[in-house]
Amino acid sequence: MSPFGRGKVILLGEHAVVYGVPALAAGLERGVRATARPAAEPALACAPWGTVDRVGDESDLARAFGALLAGHPDAPLPPLRVEADVGLPAGAGLGCSAALGVAVIRALDAAVGRAASDAEIAERAMAWERVFHGNPSGLDAAMAAHGGVASYVRGQPLERLDVRRPLRLVVGDSGEPSSTRAMVEGVAHQRERDAARFDRALEAIGTLVRNARLAIEAGDAHALGQLMDLNQHLLSAWMLSTTALEDMIGAARAAGAKGAKLTGKGGGGCMIALVETEEEGARVADAIRALGFTAFEAEAR
Numbered sequence: 272m273s274p275f276g277r278g279k280v281i282l283l284g285e286h287a288v289v290y291g292v293p294a295l296a297a298g299l300e301r302g303v304r305a306t307a308r309p310a311a312e313p314a315l316a317c318a319p320w321g322t323v324d325r326v327g328d329e330s331d332l333a334r335a336f337g338a339l340l341a342g343h344p345d346a347p348l349p350p351l352r353v354e355a356d357v358g359l360p361a362g363a364g365l366g367c368s369a370a371l372g373v374a375v376i377r378a379l380d381a382a383v384g385r386a387a388s389d390a391e392i393a394e395r396a397m398a399w400e401r402v403f404h405g406n407p408s409g410l411d412a413a414m415a416a417h418g419g420v421a422s423y424v425r426g427q428p429l430e431r432l433d434v435r436r437p438l439r440l441v442v443g444d445s446g447e448p449s450s451t452r453a454m455v456e457g458v459a460h461q462r463e464r465d466a467a468r469f470d471r472a473l474e475a476i477g478t479l480v481r482n483a484r485l486a487i488e489a490g491d492a493h494a495l496g497q498l499m500d501l502n503q504h505l506l507s508a509w510m511l512s513t514t515a516l517e518d519m520i521g522a523a524r525a526a527g528a529k530g531a532k533l534t535g536k537g538g539g540g541c542m543i544a545l546v547e548t549e550e551e552g553a554r555v556a557d558a559i560r561a562l563g564f565t566a567f568e569a570e571a572r
């Protein structure tokens with residue numbers, strides 16, 4: 272198996288996690304695979320995008336790749352060409368950039384014979400993530416390296432949760448890309464406008480996250496679904512939801528989902544719906560597709 276970086280969905284707590292509230296996330300089977308081989312000069316080639324970026328180029332990918340090479344514990348490395356196969360939509364809130372960064376780090380490490388822990392890889396991926404996201408919490412990088420179902424507090428190691436029953440999710444993609452940096456800045460702006468109101472919302476999300484963790488540990492999909500719905504209300508009050516996301520969320524609930532919300536940065540990107548059975552998952556995915564959006568089913572444990 273070639274080196275891999277995993278995609279993720281945030282179950283609850285996105286954005287609030289930037290301000291120190293715990294977030295709950297689940298790793299996806301989908302992600303990015305990469306390999307590195309000796310070459311005349313260092314380069315990063317990404318399929319299916321058809322891009323090739325070289326250190327010194329102006330692009331974000333070139334800058335991020337350069338940051339990983341410069342910060343490599345065994346730097347300077349011999350010139351390596353990394354070929355990445357990106358199996359996630361970009362800008363959709365599924366942690367595509369972090370999965371790519373982690374896959375590139377693992378490919379470089381494999382090429383130079385370095386064995387690193389998941390925690391070290393997540394830490395090194397932050398140099399990559401900062402190029403794309405400005406002020407990332409580190410959640411995406413940690414999930415891309417570790418996977419599983421986990422609780423994350425900014426600046427702390429990821430904590431794996433004891434999942435009583437695997438979480439069955441449907442992911443719906445609006446197909447509208449949005450920028451994590453812009454959405455995080457938009458939320459920061461709301462905080463500047465009314466700090467007291469913002470703090471109340473943070474506290475409320477913190478309470479939802481604590482209860483959601485208990486629900487996951489108890490295998491209580493009904494409670495978890497309700498908590499996801501409540502989190503969605505608070506996220507939409509921060510202007511993070513869109514018509515497409517609301518349409519998918521409404522269709523998922525009407526088709527029997529236990530709960531549904533946007534996942535990640537919002538402003539486009541993806542939503543998630545919690546279901547209990549395979550049949551329920553198929554119904555919810557069909558309801559989302561009937562609106563003209565793409566959907567896939569995922570299981571996290």
Ligand code: PMV
Nearest residue numbers: 285286364407408451535536
């Ligand atoms: O890039 P996304 O869509 O997975 O969003 C990242 C999650 C945020 O909480 C919005 C930002 C962060 O750095 O944690």
